[in-house]
Amino acid sequence: MSHVxxxxxxxxxxxxxxxxxxxxxxxxxxxxxxxxxxxxVIAFDLIGQTLGLYDRAALADDLGVPAESVGGFSGITLSHxxxxxxxxxPLLTRAEEAGGRIxxxxxxxxxxxxIGYFADLDGHIWEVAHNPFSKLSPKGExxxxxx
Amino acid sequence: MSHVxxxxxxxxxxxxxxxxxxxxxxxxxxxxxxxxxxxxVIAFDLIGQTLGLYDRAALADDLGVPAESVGGFSGITLSHxxxxxxxxxPLLTRAEEAGGRIxxxxxxxxxxxxIGYFADLDGHIWEVAHNPFSKLSPKGExxxxxx
Numbered sequence: 001m002s003h004v005x006x007x008x009x010x011x012x013x014x015x016x017x018x019x020x021x022x023x024x025x026x027x028x029x030x031x032x033x034x035x036x037x038x039x040x041v042i043a044f045d046l047i048g049q050t051l052g053l054y055d056r057a058a059l060a061d062d063l064g065v066p067a068e069s070v071g072g073f074s075g076i077t078l079s080h081x082x083x084x085x086x087x088x089x090p091l092l093t094r095a096e097e098a099g100g101r102i103x104x105x106x107x108x109x110x111x112x113x114x115i116g117y118f119a120d121l122d123g124h125i126w127e128v129a130h131n132p133f134s135k136l137s138p139k140g141e142x143x144x145x146x147x
Numbered sequence: 148m149s150h151v152x153x154x155x156x157x158x159x160x161x162x163x164x165x166x167x168x169x170x171x172x173x174x175x176x177x178x179x180x181x182x183x184x185x186x187x188v189i190a191f192d193l194i195g196q197t198l199g200l201y202d203r204a205a206l207a208d209d210l211g212v213p214a215e216s217v218g219g220f221s222g223i224t225l226s227h228x229x230x231x232x233x234x235x236x237p238l239l240t241r242a243e244e245a246g247g248r249i250x251x252x253x254x255x256x257x258x259x260x261x262i263g264y265f266a267d268l269d270g271h272i273w274e275v276a277h278n279p280f281s282k283l284s285p286k287g288e289x290x291x292x293x294x
Contacts, residue, residue, distance in 0.1 A: 003237075004234060004237040004238055004241060005177065005178030005241070006177040006178045006179060006227060006238060006241070006242075007178075007227075007287050008178075008179050008180070008191060008192070008193055008194075009193045009194045009227070009287050009288075009289075010160065010193055010196070010198065010225050010226070010227060011226050011227060011228035011276070011283070011289035012225075012226035012228065012274075012276075012289060013157065013160070013223065013224075013225055013226070014223065014224045014225075014226065014274075015222065015223055016221075016222025016223070017222075030152065030153040031152030031153050031154075031155075032153060032155050033155070035290075035291045035292065036291075036292075037291060038258070043291040044155060045155070045290045045291055046155055046156045046157055047155075047156045047194075047195040047196070048194040048195045048196075048284075048286075048287075048288035048289065048290075049157070049194070049195075049196070049288070049289050049290075050289055050290060050291050051157065056222055059222060059224070062251075062256075062264075063224075063250060063251065063264060063272065064250065064251060065220065069219070069220055070220055070221070070222045071219070071220075071221065071222065072216070072218070072219035072220065072221055073212065073216055073217055073218075073219065073221050074163075074217070074218065074219055074220050074221040074222075074223060074270065074271065075162065075163025075164075075203055075206060075217045075218065075221075075269065075271070076160065076161065076162055076163070076221065076223045076271060077160075077161045077206070077210075078157050078159075078160055078161075079157065079158050079159035079160070079161065080153060080154075080156070080157060080158060081158035081159065087151060090150075090151040091151055091153060094151060094152070094153070095153075103210060103211065104209075104210065104211060109209075111185070117209075117210060122222065123221065124221065124222070124223060125210065127159075127161075129158070129159075136158070137195075139195075140154050140156045140158075140195075141156075141195035141196070142156075142158035142159060142195060142196050142197055143182075143192045143195075143197060144182045144183075144184060144190040144192055144197050145182065145183075
């Protein structure tokens, strides 16, 4: 067994995009600001990690898979948690106004949360969630047991 | 336009798994420790966010999509950045020993980094990367311009 261990963190989340600037425009319309980056990648710094947008064909090439095989739904969702139930519906609306598609409108779920889902322009799935059991830190950090 | 803005962060990354305990065993074999969570979800706290494992069929149901449609590759990769080039290959080996599949062995890439890719047991794609332009913070935080 290799002795080196993975530290417990994710540095960069990369989302494939068919049109980088258009994809970035969606996140900017949500209220996010990009940081300077080289041509071919667009970066949004988050808390302790970065969201990167990268050309779909280039990503397929990097991975050695056919470009047509990138799409569909691999079973990864990204959740944006909020401080109050009342924030969920307006954020879904904002995502829709930015060109996103609401997959599930704001509502209660069996585990006691209040959530909705939307897809971005490339079909990446986001949840907007209020989880009353996992309060965010003042800075917006999340951990399972809450702050 | 809705006035409410998205804060710039991702709280929870959820990975669909066909067998929750088996999927969790993979991440534990990488060196990660789970936190207590209710039945049906397994959680690993990261820096300011949590990685959650969730049953594939349950996720499909939550999203209102057929379970068979979950799979393939949606174009999301998760990158685990490391402090030195020398860490990349041993971590890929560790992932392979844990049952993962190496998709691209450790090597240089055009932008000046040194990286490799592996897939976890459910096909979720991880990059192990040394990026000389984006030095990690002592705590392991990442931002595009580095620390």
